[in-house]
Amino acid sequence: MAAANATTEERKCPIETVIHVLGGKWKPTILWHLLDATRRFSELEKMIPEITQKMLAQHLRELEADGLVVRTVYPTVPPKVEYALSEYGITLVPVMQAMCNWGEVHQTSAWKPTEVARAING
Amino acid sequence: MAAANATTEERKCPIETVIHVLGGKWKPTILWHLLDATRRFSELEKMIPEITQKMLAQHLRELEADGLVVRTVYPTVPPKVEYALSEYGITLVPVMQAMCNWGEVHQTSAWKPTEVARAING
DNA sequence: CCGCATCCAATAAGATACTG
């Protein structure tokens, strides 16, 4: 398997298709946290401390527009909004899993990639 | 970016580790095209028509700094520069593979995600 | 010519404050 199963045509790289829906900086992380449970806005905020409310709201709306996430509003006081992976979003699980696996292995080192790279590359 | 306190605090989502090295908009695509062969700058340009020279050069330098890509300069006229995946870069293959698989399945539809989402989600 | 570098406009992301 290779990048060039496009033997003749000028087909777009399939990876760009993924980028199209996962392109936002925090989108994979948000989806990852929705993987095992439905979450509220404030829960996601706590789980992703470095994200701002603005980006969380914005990315959630984009993910919803792309059909990856389902938003449910409970008209209570105080308001309650829940986000869940849609079935379409679930199709991305293998991708997130692969990312997660790599991340777990290279977690410590990734913040000083040059060193690990040297260690691995020799 | 605050990442150093992995010791004191609970670890980050591993996905963020991947984002740290694949974070650039075109980085996964670039790596993907280096997967099966060493490529020249101009080859990558042709394979990723939508990327600008500036972003290609910039991302390639970042990927090199992160040890994912090896850059080889041939001091000829006209100049020739080749880029290849390093062994460290090769560890990302499963991630790119997963992305590619999803992309191939959802290629046509991803440009109109809402429709597919409706079809899948019901 | 090839592989960039540099300047400038456009877009995405971050910080902070405020509201129904």
Next chain:
DNA sequence: CAGTATCTTATTGGATGCGG
């Protein structure tokens, strides 16, 4: 609680220029 509104900063896109 779950967001907006607004401003500032970082990242990306486009065009041009230049040394080898």
